[in-house]
Amino acid sequence: ETGVTQTPRHLVMGMTNKKSLKCEQHLGHNAMYWYKQSAKKPLELMFVYSLEERVENNSVPSRFSPECPNSSHLFLHLHTLQPEDSALYLCASSQSDSYNEQFFGPGTRLTVL
Amino acid sequence: AQKITQTQPGMFVQEKEAVTLDCTYDTSDQSYGLFWYKQPSSGEMIFLIYQGSYDEQNATEGRYSLNFQKARKSANLVISASQLGDSAMYFCAMTPGGGSNYKLTFGKGTLLTVNP
Numbered sequence: 001e002t003g004v005t006q007t008p009r010h011l012v013m014g015m016t017n018k019k020s021l022k023c024e025q026h027l028g029h030n031a032m033y034w035y036k037q038s039a040k041k042p043l044e045l046m047f048v049y050s051l052e053e054r055v056e057n058n059s060v061p062s063r064f065s066p067e068c069p070n071s072s073h074l075f076l077h078l079h080t081l082q083p084e085d086s087a088l089y090l091c092a093s094s095q096s097d098s099y100n101e102q103f104f105g106p107g108t109r110l111t112v113l
Numbered sequence: 114a115q116k117i118t119q120t121q122p123g124m125f126v127q128e129k130e131a132v133t134l135d136c137t138y139d140t141s142d143q144s145y146g147l148f149w150y151k152q153p154s155s156g157e158m159i160f161l162i163y164q165g166s167y168d169e170q171n172a173t174e175g176r177y178s179l180n181f182q183k184a185r186k187s188a189n190l191v192i193s194a195s196q197l198g199d200s201a202m203y204f205c206a207m208t209p210g211g212g213s214n215y216k217l218t219f220g221k222g223t224l225l226t227v228n229p
Binding site: 031033040041042043045048050055056088090092094096101102103104105106107109 | 117148150155156157158159160163204206215216217218219220221222
């Protein structure tokens with residue numbers, strides 16, 4: 001595997017389900033990110049982990065719970081989601097120093113019924 | 114707070130012609146970074162080009178160049194010799210300086226369609 005991978009690529013869940021999104025980066029980076037991309041809205045930064053510590057939480061509802069067990073893996077745990085949470089969830093990684101570009105995964109298309 | 118404005122929801126260009134995608138930004142920072150990303154229909158965001166606020170020369174990467182006009186706070190992307198594979202959404206983004214240089218703020222994007 002190379003770059004940033006995300007699984008699953010597509011997910012359909014009910015509002016009472018619990019699921020997790022997984023992201024893995026193979027670039028040796030030390031920062032990882034979760035973004036939400038809804039239709040007709042700019043990408044929204046949700047969480048940032050740098051050196052495995054959460055450094056940013058952009059007022060994201062508690063039904064989204066991130067986990068970063070090491071610098072290569074990032075999870076987004078989902079529970080009791082709402083239909084408006086349906087979106088493309090993108091993971092990215094970068095080196096945290098200076099203006100380094102972020103490398104993105106292919107995303108998980110989430111549909112909440 | 115930083116803001117990115119992309120005023121062109123959609124653009125059309127003929128294959129092999131050049132196209133300019135507009136981006137203006139608003140920031141009070143003296144130091145910042147500007148980025149362009151491409152998002153094909155598959156969903157993955159692909160990094161294209163970077164411009165630092167103190168870079169004196171416009172950035173270029175192959176067929177991509179960034180027309181950076183600091184006083185006007187604009188960072189337009191120029192794609193030369195368009196190809197059918199260039200059809201995608203294009204996002205302008207920026208990061209602030211200092212310890213928050215990981216915070217990418219994105220514009221709403223421009224959908225580019227390349228016609229044969």
